[in-house]
Amino acid sequence: MSLYEFCEVCNVSLSQDSYKSHMTGKRHKLQVERLANTKTIEETGLFVQGVPPGVSASELQTVFGRFGSVSKIEIYGNKAYVNYSEKTSREEAIKHQHTVLNKVLDVRRRVIQMRANRSSEENHHKRGFAQSQQPPVSSQATEVKPLKIDEAVILRSLIDPAPITDQLNCLKKVLLAEPNHCHYVVQNICSDLVKSLKPNFRICELLAFGSMTTGLAFKDSDLDVYAQLEFDTSTHLLSGGDQTSFKKSFAKVKSSLYSKKYLFGNIVPISHAKIPIIKFVHLKTNISCDLSFNDAIGYCNSRLLRHYLNMNERFFDLLFFIKCWARMHNLCASNKLSNFSLSMLGLSFLLSLKEASGNKIVPPVQELLTGADTSNPHHIVSGWRCGFNETPITVTLPDSPEFSFLGLLKNFFEYIGKLPFDTHVISVLTGEFIKRETFLGSPGDLPEVYEPYRCHIAENPANVLFKAGQSAVIHDPFKLSHNLMGRVVPTVLSEFIQACKTSEEKCTAGIANNDEQLRLLHALLDPKSLRGKTAGKQTSIVVELPKDSSSKNVIDLIHSIFEKILFLEISAQSTDNVNAKVKKIEGMTDVHGTDILDVICCEGTKDVWNGRKKAKSTVNSKGTCLLKNPLTFENEQYISEFIAGQSTQKVHVNFKCEISCKENKLHLCLSDTSEKSYANFNSVTSFLHQQLPKWISSLSSVIVAECESSGTTSAVRE
Known part of the structure; x- marks a missing residue:
C-alpha cells in the first residue's frame, strides 16, 4: 500500500496525513473553485477573432445576443471573449456565421490554458509590444528585497553625546525620507500603474496616501495607493450592467501586474481580507506598495494629518520621533497599533494643549469642517464627510519649556499613561473624551457633529464603532464607525502604556540632568531600555x-x-x-x-x-x-x-x-x-x-x- 496520496485537482503527491489536511485546506478548496469557474467559462464562452476596429461591446452583444443571454463581453484589439449565461446558447451560436461591418468573424469555442504552463519569457511578448521593445527580464525580477534600515544603524547615529536638537537632526538624516525622494517614488509608481491599468479601464484614478504623502515616511517605508477603477463600456460588458464589479476589477488588475514583470515583482494578491489589497514591489524604485480598492478615506486621512503637521514644526518633530520610537520597540505591527492610530493618539495629545488662559491651542477636526470646499470630489466618500478647510494654519506655541520638543515629548508619554482607554472613546473630531455608554445608548445623545454616524448606524445597525471587550477606542476622523484600535488586545495596550510610562520617566530624568539629556534619544530608542518592562506580565x-x-x-x-x-x-x-x-x-x-x-x-x-x-x-x-x-x-x-x-x-x-x-x-x-x-x-x-x-x-x-x-x-x- 502506498504511503502517498495524489491530489488530481492540485497535481501534487502528499503523505497520507498531509493529504487529509490538504483536502480540507483553503488552497485545495480555492483550486476546486478555480477549476469549476474555468469549466463554466469554457462551456459558455466563445473566442472571437477578426473584430473590426472601433466595434463596441454593445454591437457584439447585438450580434451574439440573438442566441441567448450574454453575461460578459471583453474586446482586446481584433480579438474578443463572449460568454453566455447558458451553455446551450453557446452551442447554438457556434452553428451560425457571424458578421460585423460586412466582415465575417472567426468564432470558436473558448479554451483556457493553465498559466503555469506559460514561461515567464512568453508573458513579455504579448500583443501591443514588439519583442525588441521589451526590457531585459531578470531571473530574479520577482524576488527582490526592498531596502530595510537596521536598528543598529539608527542607534549608532545617536551614540555621541549632543544637544537634543542635534540628536533629532542626526535621526532625521539616517531615517527620514527626503520630500523630493517621496515625490519621485509616488510619481514613478503611479505612472507605471496607470500605464499598466489604463488600457483595461475607462476610469483609472490613482491616489497615493500614507507616510509618503504626509512627510513622515522613512527611507524604507512603503507606498499606499488607492485605485478607483471602472471598465470601459465600449470594450467590456458585464452581467447585470455592473461596470465596477470588484472581483472582475481585482482579477484584471492582478493579471495586468503579472504581465509586467519588468515593472513589478513580489506580487501578492490578498482578495479575501477585510480590505482587499495587492502587494508588490516596484522594481525601478525598489519600494514596496499596497494597492487598495476600497475607498479614498485613507487619502483624506493623509491630507488631514499633513495639514496638522504643517501647523508647527514641533508637531512634525514630535510625531516623527514617536513613530521612530514605536518602530524601535516593535509597538506597531499587524496585530498591534497601526502607524495611523499612533499618529491619531499624537493628534489627540496636540488637541489637549492649552494656553495659560485655558484656551485650546490646536483646533479639533470639527472646526476644520467649516468652510470646506463642497465641490471637491472627495468631500463625501462612501457616505462620510471627508472634506475640510485646507487653508494653511500657523500655530504659535507659548515660549515655555513644556512646549519645547523635549517638553512635548515628555508630556505626550505622560498623556498616554493617563488616557481613560477602558471607559471613554478618544475623539479627534471634538478633541474630547466621550463616554463609551454614549455610543452604546441612543445615537441622539451624541454631539451634533456625529450626525453622519447616526445616519450610518440607522442604515447599518450592526456596524457600530466598537464591540464589547475592545480595550481601546479611537475612531477615524472621518469614518466615524471605524475603531482605529479595534485589533489592539489588552496585553498589547498594557505593553504600549507601560512603554510610555517608562519613556516618560527617562524624559523627566533627561530634563533634570543635562548629562542624561545629551544621550536621551538613544536611551529612548534602545530596545534594551524597555525590555522586560513592557512584557505582558x-x-x-x-x-x-x-x-x-x-x-x-x-x-x-x-x-x-x-x-x-x-x-x-x-x-x-x-x-x-x-x-x-x-x-x-x-x-x-x-x-x-x-x-x-x-x-x-x-x-x-x-x-x-x-x-x-x-x-x-x-x-x-x-x-x-x-x-x-x-x-x-x-x-x-x-x-x-x-x-x-x-x-x-x-x-x-x-x-x-x-x-x-x-x-x-x-x-x-x-x-x-x-x-x-x-x-x-x-x-x-x-x-x-x-x-x-x-x-x-x-x-x-x-x-x-x-x-x-x-x-x-x-x-x-x-
Whole structure:
C-alpha cells in the first residue's frame, strides 16, 4: 500500500496525513473553485477573432445576443471573449456565421490554458509590444528585497553625546525620507500603474496616501495607493450592467501586474481580507506598495494629518520621533497599533494643549469642517464627510519649556499613561473624551457633529464603532464607525502604556540632568531600555454578567472553561490572604473598593487555544462529532481534545486569576507567575480576551443547569 496520496485537482503527491489536511485546506478548496469557474467559462464562452476596429461591446452583444443571454463581453484589439449565461446558447451560436461591418468573424469555442504552463519569457511578448521593445527580464525580477534600515544603524547615529536638537537632526538624516525622494517614488509608481491599468479601464484614478504623502515616511517605508477603477463600456460588458464589479476589477488588475514583470515583482494578491489589497514591489524604485480598492478615506486621512503637521514644526518633530520610537520597540505591527492610530493618539495629545488662559491651542477636526470646499470630489466618500478647510494654519506655541520638543515629548508619554482607554472613546473630531455608554445608548445623545454616524448606524445597525471587550477606542476622523484600535488586545495596550510610562520617566530624568539629556534619544530608542518592562506580565478582562445569572454561577462556569476546555489545572486560594482591593492596571476599569470574590492559580501544558478554527473545520469535514451552531460546551471540549491529540508539543503556562465584581460586570485580573517566557501567557490571555466573553454569553444557558446537576461549588464566597 502506498504511503502517498495524489491530489488530481492540485497535481501534487502528499503523505497520507498531509493529504487529509490538504483536502480540507483553503488552497485545495480555492483550486476546486478555480477549476469549476474555468469549466463554466469554457462551456459558455466563445473566442472571437477578426473584430473590426472601433466595434463596441454593445454591437457584439447585438450580434451574439440573438442566441441567448450574454453575461460578459471583453474586446482586446481584433480579438474578443463572449460568454453566455447558458451553455446551450453557446452551442447554438457556434452553428451560425457571424458578421460585423460586412466582415465575417472567426468564432470558436473558448479554451483556457493553465498559466503555469506559460514561461515567464512568453508573458513579455504579448500583443501591443514588439519583442525588441521589451526590457531585459531578470531571473530574479520577482524576488527582490526592498531596502530595510537596521536598528543598529539608527542607534549608532545617536551614540555621541549632543544637544537634543542635534540628536533629532542626526535621526532625521539616517531615517527620514527626503520630500523630493517621496515625490519621485509616488510619481514613478503611479505612472507605471496607470500605464499598466489604463488600457483595461475607462476610469483609472490613482491616489497615493500614507507616510509618503504626509512627510513622515522613512527611507524604507512603503507606498499606499488607492485605485478607483471602472471598465470601459465600449470594450467590456458585464452581467447585470455592473461596470465596477470588484472581483472582475481585482482579477484584471492582478493579471495586468503579472504581465509586467519588468515593472513589478513580489506580487501578492490578498482578495479575501477585510480590505482587499495587492502587494508588490516596484522594481525601478525598489519600494514596496499596497494597492487598495476600497475607498479614498485613507487619502483624506493623509491630507488631514499633513495639514496638522504643517501647523508647527514641533508637531512634525514630535510625531516623527514617536513613530521612530514605536518602530524601535516593535509597538506597531499587524496585530498591534497601526502607524495611523499612533499618529491619531499624537493628534489627540496636540488637541489637549492649552494656553495659560485655558484656551485650546490646536483646533479639533470639527472646526476644520467649516468652510470646506463642497465641490471637491472627495468631500463625501462612501457616505462620510471627508472634506475640510485646507487653508494653511500657523500655530504659535507659548515660549515655555513644556512646549519645547523635549517638553512635548515628555508630556505626550505622560498623556498616554493617563488616557481613560477602558471607559471613554478618544475623539479627534471634538478633541474630547466621550463616554463609551454614549455610543452604546441612543445615537441622539451624541454631539451634533456625529450626525453622519447616526445616519450610518440607522442604515447599518450592526456596524457600530466598537464591540464589547475592545480595550481601546479611537475612531477615524472621518469614518466615524471605524475603531482605529479595534485589533489592539489588552496585553498589547498594557505593553504600549507601560512603554510610555517608562519613556516618560527617562524624559523627566533627561530634563533634570543635562548629562542624561545629551544621550536621551538613544536611551529612548534602545530596545534594551524597555525590555522586560513592557512584557505582558498582567492584564485584565471584563465580562458582562448574563441576565438572570449570579456572579457565583458565572465564576463556576469560568472554572469549568479553564479545566474542561483549556485543560488548565486550577487550585483555589483563600481570599482572606489577598488584598481586598483589586490592583488597577493599564486598560482596566477602576475597581478599587471592590471585594475579590475568587482567586485561583492556573497551570497548563497543552496549547488548545491556538488553531481552534482550523480544528473545527477538520472535525466538521470528518464528521466525527456533530458540531452545532453555536457550539455547545461539549463541542468546545471535543475540539480541545482533538487539538491535544494532534500535538505532542508542550507549553508552560502559569498564572493567577483574581475575580471581582462591579456594576454587573466581572473583572478578571490575570497575573503571570511563570519564571519562563511571557509569550505563552500573552498567547492564552489574548485568546481569552477575545473568546471568554463570547463563551460566557453563549454558554450562559447551561450555567445554572450544570451547577445544579453537579452540586458543585467554587471558591466563591458571596
